[in-house]
Amino acid sequence: MPPPWSFLPHIPYPPSRDGYWSPVTSTLNWCEEDYYATIYSAEIVNTLTNLLFMALGVKGFLSCRRNGHDSIFQVAFCGYLVVGTGSFLFHSTLKYPMQLVDELSMIYTTCLMCYASFSYSKPTGFRIFLAIFLTSLAVFITLYYHYLQDPLFHQNAYGILTAVVIIRSIYTMEVTLRPRWRHSTEKDRLARVKQGLPVPSKERQHYENVRDSKTLKTMWFMVVFGLSVFLGGFAIWGLDNVFCSKIRGWRQKVGLPWGILLEGHGWWHVMTGFGAYLYIVWGIWLRHCLNQRQEEFYLWWPHFWNIPEILRANDIHKSENGGTKKLN
Known part of the structure; x- marks a missing residue:
């Protein structure tokens, strides 16, 4: 009995071969066969899926400049772009220096987001201490990882920082x-009145409570959705590592282009790239809320498959049916 996919048009996988960047010097080599598509890219799917990282990095950086978001997020998107570029070069060449660019830029970008999270509204002395601490931590991880050359150390360090x-x-x-x-609450309002502190009217306080509760609900959706996509990509990558030989056999059977769908590390790039982008957008929106500027900005995300963006309120047109449309 022929396999169920036999009716699909396909071409056989070309054999692996030496390529332009041979030999491999990285400490990691993924499940994708080397140089089967072109001699100029060791892992063609793992390479090209980083184009999403690079495109979202550029999009996020330009959005920050266009909408006046805090400069720390412009730097974060630059780091995000470096991650995608480093990963593109790493999977193209499988060279150890490019592996370091890929993996260490993930650490550095996460340290930037850590600074953004912990430094807000803190005194100058604390910010300087935090900057020195995170810089020292990044240097330690760099040197110790180069000494160990153990990918598990990098993965654990990145996972802890991200958490x-x-x-x-x-x-x-x-x-x-x-x-x-x-x-x-009413109790809080009375306490502030007794202390001579400014108190918003009940109507204003009710409006802010309703507004912020809706914002919180949407933010939690972003968090859960982003983490689900990110961890889903991590799970697929794990399965790709554990069952590599079996998955390679499946790819040989279904042929090209269908075998591309079984490239687990490629899915990791796509899913974690989108999940990380969501996190930075969430951070931008949260920062505006901390600055009491949530009336000036709006999350444009009409459908979950769209690429979300934080826009100025005057760049959003609310349609009659309650939807939103981005004005260019």
């Missing part, structure tokens, strides 16, 4: 926007 940044951002989001965590 710290996300947990801190979630805490900040809840404390800033959840009505019960700030001065929004």
Whole structure:
């Protein structure tokens, strides 16, 4: 009995061969066969999927400049672009220096986001200390990783830093926007009146509570959706590592172009790239909320398959049916 995919038009996989960048000097070599498509790219799918990283990095950087977002996020998107570019070069060449550019830029960009998360509204002395600490940490990770040349060390360091940044951002989001965590109850209002502190009217406070509750709901969707995409990509990558020989056999059977869909590390690039982009956009929106400027900016994300963006409120047209349209 022929296999169920036999009716699909396909071409056999060309054999692996030496390429322009041979020999391999990286400490990692992924499940994709080397140089089967072109001698100029060791892993063609793993290389080209980084174009999403690079495109989103440029898009995010230009959006920050166009909409006046804090400069730390422009730097973060530059780091994001370097991650995609480094990964493009690494998978094209499988050379150790390009591997370092790929992996260490992930650490540096996460350290930047860590600084953005912990330095907000802190005194100058604390910001200087935090900058020195994170720079020292990045240097230590760089030197120790180069000494060990153990990918697990890099993956664990990146995972811990990412978890710290996300947990801190979630805490900040809840404390800033959840009505019960700030001065929004009647008891709090009376206490502020007795202390002679400014108190918004009940109507204004109700408006802010409703507004911030809606914002919080959307932000939580971004967090859950982004983490699901990110961790889903990580899971696919893990399966790609564990079952590499079997997956390679499946790819040989289905042929090209269908075998491209079984490139697990390529899916990791696409899914983690989008998940990381979502996190930076969430960070931009959260920063505007911290600055009490949420009336001036709006999340443009009409459907979950669109690329979200934080725009100035005057760049958004609300349609009659409640949807939104970006004005160019």
